[in-house]
Amino acid sequence: MADISAQSSTDREENPLERQRELMELLSQETRHSIVQALLGHPKHLASTAELDHFVPSKSKKTVEEQLDVLVDAEILALYEYPPNREKRGLPWKFYGVTEYGAAVLGDFNYLEGVPMARAVHRKTRKPEKIERHEAAPRPPLPEPVRATFRLDEETD
Template sequence: MSNSVGGAGNPVGGEADPFGGDDVMPIEKQRRAHQFLTQETRYHIIQAVLGHPTYLATLDELEYLVPKNRSTIREHLDRLAEKQVMVKYKYRGDETERNEPREFWGFTSYGITLLEEYSYLRYVPVLRALQENLYLTEKIERHQNAPRPELPEDVSEALKIPEVDDETEAIIDDTLAVRERGGDRLFDAPPIEPDEDVETEPGADRPLDELF
């Protein structure tokens, strides 16, 4: 895969909606997207990349952050790519040193729009704080500091951390305090799977539970 991604709100290359065609009701597309994003491994991968300082993570970094084995993580990265939520970005510059990574996983424009629709982006400051206070091995630190390609402008703009308000600051403090008391999870558990027989009322919030 290349760095090329579609415009904001559109699947890559103008392709059909990955969660259903014109014959699928909007509520069914919402249900499919929600179930897809909240699958445990994919949910942790998304959180790991949202909390990354550059929003571009190597497979080794994801293996370090996500409590799953490498093959499982790779499998779900492929699924995220199939649904056009994430893409493998390749660094083609000359600034890398020997053994430094050149392939990174990050969000597409379509993926960012989807995550914003389901309120994932509001917790970027909290996820970033968690990773900033995480112990990193020498290898993972080297990966984190390696040169990277640039994200599409709309993706990088959407992921810019806004000024942290008092409520978010309190969430960050509480989350870090839990870890200091011996909390063993980097990220929160996925939301409970929605009841497939329950329909969302028109104009209601998207069916994503609070992360914290």
């Protein structure tokens, strides 16, 4: 696969068919697809590595982390930090979430249409105490355009 993260946004725009093919290949890889689905289903669309490992159980922790790095390098996801949790035992302080560019890509590929189903699956999935604690942990806000994409301010649950 071509390294789309090394291309400038201008390069991506100059060859939209190649860009679309690369993105399709990027998003369709099984582990990356599962990671994206897990994030789309997360109530805050920001998940710790432990949460993602729980929701992608068929892959090793190392594999999930490697594919998270690929998605970050491609600017689909970003690592968001919440330093106040650093001092609190048992709470994550690093979270993965969609970038503004990633939200646009996911919208272009109709991933956002599946958010209600992904949320329902997430709610119905049994979670051990550690994962529930991680899910309830304070976390940084997503950038406003991403929040708007997921309509986070309009949700009541």
